[in-house]
Amino acid sequence: MDQTFAQRILTKIGLAILVLALVDLLYLNYWVLQNQKLNIKDQKLEDVRTIQMVVTPSPVPKESPSPKPSFEPKVETKTIETKTVVEKESQTIVQTAQKEIFIPIGSGTTSSNSYVDLAGLEVTIDTNKYSQIESVVFEASIWVQDGNGKMFAQLYNTTDKHPVWNSEISTSSSVGTLATSSKITLDSGARTYRVQTKTNLTSFAAHVDNARLKIVLK
Structure with missing residues (x-):
């Protein structure tokens, strides 16, 4: 069990x-x-x-409404020019030109190596006939033969027997060159002046053409 x-x-x-x-x-x-x-x-x-x-679907972008054009009234700006007229008294200015007087003397040549008078190159000047002389200079077209050496020219006061101071001019050019002296002083009254010339090489002549005096009046 x-x-x-x-x-x-x-x-x-x-x-x-x-x-x-x-x-x-x-x-x-x-x-x-x-x-x-x-x-x-x-x-x-x-x-x-x-x-x-x-x-x-992707979202579609919405068009933003374009801004409405604003109509602004145009403002025209006008510039008004003011002109000032100034009346000036007319003045008359009288200018008197200086008078230049040229006194011709002549032309000549020499082969001397010391100052000699050039025949026929003389002039008589009476300073009393020229009132208020401002300045006087001696001028001439000068040259030396073939451009060899150097030539010189000056004025000579035959009345008082002395050279005119500061009247000497010179050149070594073979062609005519206008030479002008420094300012010179003419002796008072009537005086006779001659042109004198020389060259430092006697084989080459010194030439003076169209010698003259230039007188400037005040």
């Missing part, structure tokens, strides 16, 4: 274990199925979201 009781207990325990194993197996199967369903739903939701993202 004891063995039968023990067998029954073991049988019941075995059945209980079998039932528990079946229940556990069913629960596991149920849990797996539920997880699969959830995964399928999640996958569908992801697909729907992806499709929505692709299909959703």
Whole structure:
């Protein structure tokens, strides 16, 4: 009897274990199925979201209304020029030009190496006939033969027997060159003046052309 009781207990325990194993197996199967369903739903939701993202059109930018041109009245600005007229008294300025007087003497040549009178080249001047003399100079076109050496010319006061101071002119040119002396002083009254010339090389003549006196009056 004891063995039968023990067998029954073991049988019941075995059945209980079998039932528990079946229940556990069913629960596991149920849990797996539920997880699969959830995964399928999640996958569908992801697909729907992806499709929505692709299909959703981008927003169209709205055109902003262009501002209406404002019509402002044009304002014209006129500048009025005011002219001031100043009347000036007319003044008459009288200018008297200086008078230039040229007194010709003549032309000549020499080969002397000391001052000699050139024949015919003399003039008599009376300073009393010229009022208010500003200045007097001796002028002539002078040159030396072939441009060799140097020639000189001057005025000589034959009345008082002395050269006219500062009247000497010179050149080494082979062509006529207008030479002008420094300002000279003519002795008062009537005096006779001659042109004297010399060259430093006697083989080459000194030439004086168109000698003259230039008198400027005040």
